[in-house]
Amino acid sequence: MTGKASKKLIDLGKNMVTDINEGKAPEFESTLRTKSNTLYDEGIGCLRLGEKKETRKFLSVAQARTFMQTVAIAAKTRQFLDQNLHTSIRGLFYQLKFSLGENMDEDLFAEQSESNALIEDLEVALKLKREDLNLTTDRKGFVAGAMTIRDKFGGEETVIDCAKQGRSGWSIPSDVDNDMEIENVKAKYVLVVEKDALWQRLNEDKFWKKENCLVVTPKGQSTRGTRRLLRKLADKKLPIYCLMDCDAWGWYIYWTIKTGSMNLAYLGRDFSVPEARFIGVTMTDIEEYDFLKKLTIKAKDVDLKRAQEMMDYPWINRHKEWVKELKLVLKTKKKIEQDALQGQRLTFVGEYIKDKIDNKKWLP
Amino acid sequence: MDDTFKQFKEHSVAEFFKKNRQMLGFSGKIRSLTMIVHELVTNSLDACEEAGILPEINVEIKEIGNEHYLVSTRDNGPGIPENYIGKALGMMLAGTKFHRYIQQRGQQGIGASGCTMFSYITTGQPIRAVSYNNKKKKEYEIQIDLKRNRPVVKKISEEDTEEQGLAYSAEFKDVKYEKSNKGPFEYIRRTALANPHAQITFKDPSGETSVFPRSVERNPPKPFEIKPHPLGINTHDLLEFSHHYAKEYRKISALLQNVFSRVSANKVSELRGIAAEVDFNKSPKNMTWEDAEALTKAFQKVKWIAPATDSLVPIGKEQIEASFRNIFNPELLVVTERSPRVYRGGIPFSVEVGIAYGGGVKEAGKKGEVMRFANRVPMLFDISGCAITDVVKNIDWKRYNLKDFDEAPIVVLVNFVSVYVPYTSAGKLAIAGEEDIENEIRFAVMEASRGIQKYISGRRKETEIATKKKVVSRYVPQLASDLASLTGKDSGRLEKKLMGIIEEKYISRKTKSEPEESAENKEVEE
Numbered sequence: 001m002t003g004k005a006s007k008k009l010i011d012l013g014k015n016m017v018t019d020i021n022e023g024k025a026p027e028f029e030s031t032l033r034t035k036s037n038t039l040y041d042e043g044i045g046c047l048r049l050g051e052k053k054e055t056r057k058f059l060s061v062a063q064a065r066t067f068m069q070t071v072a073i074a075a076k077t078r079q080f081l082d083q084n085l086h087t088s089i090r091g092l093f094y095q096l097k098f099s100l101g102e103n104m105d106e107d108l109f110a111e112q113s114e115s116n117a118l119i120e121d122l123e124v125a126l127k128l129k130r131e132d133l134n135l136t137t138d139r140k141g142f143v144a145g146a147m148t149i150r151d152k153f154g155g156e157e158t159v160i161d162c163a164k165q166g167r168s169g170w171s172i173p174s175d176v177d178n179d180m181e182i183e184n185v186k187a188k189y190v191l192v193v194e195k196d197a198l199w200q201r202l203n204e205d206k207f208w209k210k211e212n213c214l215v216v217t218p219k220g221q222s223t224r225g226t227r228r229l230l231r232k233l234a235d236k237k238l239p240i241y242c243l244m245d246c247d248a249w250g251w252y253i254y255w256t257i258k259t260g261s262m263n264l265a266y267l268g269r270d271f272s273v274p275e276a277r278f279i280g281v282t283m284t285d286i287e288e289y290d291f292l293k294k295l296t297i298k299a300k301d302v303d304l305k306r307a308q309e310m311m312d313y314p315w316i317n318r319h320k321e322w323v324k325e326l327k328l329v330l331k332t333k334k335k336i337e338q339d340a341l342q343g344q345r346l347t348f349v350g351e352y353i354k355d356k357i358d359n360k361k362w363l364p
Numbered sequence: 365m366d367d368t369f370k371q372f373k374e375h376s377v378a379e380f381f382k383k384n385r386q387m388l389g390f391s392g393k394i395r396s397l398t399m400i401v402h403e404l405v406t407n408s409l410d411a412c413e414e415a416g417i418l419p420e421i422n423v424e425i426k427e428i429g430n431e432h433y434l435v436s437t438r439d440n441g442p443g444i445p446e447n448y449i450g451k452a453l454g455m456m457l458a459g460t461k462f463h464r465y466i467q468q469r470g471q472q473g474i475g476a477s478g479c480t481m482f483s484y485i486t487t488g489q490p491i492r493a494v495s496y497n498n499k500k501k502k503e504y505e506i507q508i509d510l511k512r513n514r515p516v517v518k519k520i521s522e523e524d525t526e527e528q529g530l531a532y533s534a535e536f537k538d539v540k541y542e543k544s545n546k547g548p549f550e551y552i553r554r555t556a557l558a559n560p561h562a563q564i565t566f567k568d569p570s571g572e573t574s575v576f577p578r579s580v581e582r583n584p585p586k587p588f589e590i591k592p593h594p595l596g597i598n599t600h601d602l603l604e605f606s607h608h609y610a611k612e613y614r615k616i617s618a619l620l621q622n623v624f625s626r627v628s629a630n631k632v633s634e635l636r637g638i639a640a641e642v643d644f645n646k647s648p649k650n651m652t653w654e655d656a657e658a659l660t661k662a663f664q665k666v667k668w669i670a671p672a673t674d675s676l677v678p679i680g681k682e683q684i685e686a687s688f689r690n691i692f693n694p695e696l697l698v699v700t701e702r703s704p705r706v707y708r709g710g711i712p713f714s715v716e717v718g719i720a721y722g723g724g725v726k727e728a729g730k731k732g733e734v735m736r737f738a739n740r741v742p743m744l745f746d747i748s749g750c751a752i753t754d755v756v757k758n759i760d761w762k763r764y765n766l767k768d769f770d771e772a773p774i775v776v777l778v779n780f781v782s783v784y785v786p787y788t789s790a791g792k793l794a795i796a797g798e799e800d801i802e803n804e805i806r807f808a809v810m811e812a813s814r815g816i817q818k819y820i821s822g823r824r825k826e827t828e829i830a831t832k833k834k835v836v837s838r839y840v841p842q843l844a845s846d847l848a849s850l851t852g853k854d855s856g857r858l859e860k861k862l863m864g865i866i867e868e869k870y871i872s873r874k875t876k877s878e879p880e881e882s883a884e885n886k887e888v889e890e
Binding site: 009010012013014016017020021023024025026058059060061064065067068071072074075078079100101104106108 | 831832835836838839841842843846847849850851853858861862864865866868869
């Protein structure tokens, strides 16, 4: 994989040098990353970029600087690959934050936001993931359950048993593809819970052991590593069940896992899990579980706005169950957090989940 | 009442002007000095042109005391014969100046005699004149007997000479030199601008000498006198003409046919029909104000052929261009060349506009300056209330890519040429706002401005191209070095090639036309 990424970077440079030698201004082609070129792929069930291309040109006042910066990132990450060293996107920014020249009051990169955006550009143009360029992102997600991982790191090989991680669980790394493989999965399904608090509850309850499942928490929005791990587990035919808050943020986290986000639509299928199911918390739960009635919160404007938006997305409004759910939110103007499930009894959560899964009470 | 009349009779014209010197333009200390220079320079230019000599004029102003100056001029004209020297330099013209329908510099000036008088009344000194005429150099002291308006001429010396011309020098008090837009320096610079056939040298009180070299080696053609057109005269004019020509024509009908243009026998019978109360057979000397009034009213009702306009002598497009280059060397120069027009239906006139922009104009510190001329004579005073200023200031300069006219490095020259310049009033150096005149000035200025507009937008493009080139070029070294790092190629060579590509892409329009030219040259050579 490293070899492939290196070759793509070198080819990018070689094509530009060929242009220059022919007296042409260097340029490269990339897929257009606009909203109009973002589409929902019904076949796969995820958001991805369309076929529209754009040409990045050096000989353009508007593009000259970003063009140069993109090539700088390509050259720098190729060095990382050569040296087999990893760094964060912030580390890359500092590697490239230097003055363009003695008499020039201009840095190659002035803000990290500049390099962050161009990393994405390079990913799209070369059809690579940043992880392939030895760029890491912060870890955030945790997993516990019957799964072993083979990790080749720093010249050593370690086998990690996710069932033996005690109270903390295995911290999902930013890259689960390069030098890492899932060795064995005995668990039957994956349960994703939005919050770490709930994950700790389920860990303490040994829920994953009792149910023979993997309990994952992205701790809010999923990192790329977490999304990749879920994708790989789904590829191993494990059902993915998600338990989120019944509010705008919870829905957003779920739909990012399921279809990917508009922003990162270029990641496409590799980072989305269309098979994912939403087991709760739902508006209908409020009717079904009496004690929840008292534990609702008034929905904020942002929740209602988000609900309205979701009803307009074709990949969401094609599911009548979601439309019904969202209409209920707009009507009652209420929301409910997953923590409310512990309101009656701390161990109620486990029963709730089992009830949902066993009786197939989920939203697509 | 009787006393007043008696007193008045005792006053000569000179005496009258002594009391009312502002009527000669001698109002204000700065203006007075400029007027002195104006009268002397105009005299010299006229004298040289009359004799068919390319004018060469030296002007010097020396400060000899507080508000006390010595003004000297020297020209290469024919000089003045002895029997005329007193009249030319020491006698105010008696009576009102009769309208001659000829394009002339001085229409209301009082000439060098006025300066002689002004010198005498402020210093009590005679002026000194040296005439190099007919191989003799004669030096005089001249003053005016104010009571009798008679020159008092005293010859100082006489000797043989090969030179010709006139030197005039006089002391003046109550005047002030200032290097401003109203001072002698600016007057001379503008005179030089409007008279590219003249070479003028000016030495100011600080001793600094400015030379305005000749840029055209040919005197302008002499304007000729034309008969006035009926639509161009008023009742007063008609009465004056009538009395002036009374001895030459026995009948009013004959006067009309001979003194005015476009008046045929047929037109006279037409006029007879309209102004039935006028006796066309009586002598012009008996024409009354009522007759004249009836006739001028009748003139308005007849359909006339427009007057001939070939009597006008503008400075000329090429001449103005040469002159502007010579004096300002601007970055851009646009000069109009327009056909003569007629105002009041009967007076031919012509407007020339030259616009100079940037370059030397900027260096000279000129900003949004309107240079007004009437028959080549600069009008430095009475800026407001002049049709030229009004028109130029009211142009929507933004339409011509000039954001702020008053701050732009631009000089707008407007020369109004006519056999009769409609000054706003006696002594005023401003042109009256006749509609025909204002329209023509506006069209002329707009025509020239279009040239400016094109140029400025073109220059903006040039600057844009240069900026683009600069923006892209600054990233070349880094890009070359990263490409070298990716591919193992030589960074220096990549940089050079990239710069070459940029050069070719952001080529300026000026250099773009060069290859075509050289291609043509090659064909010729082959």
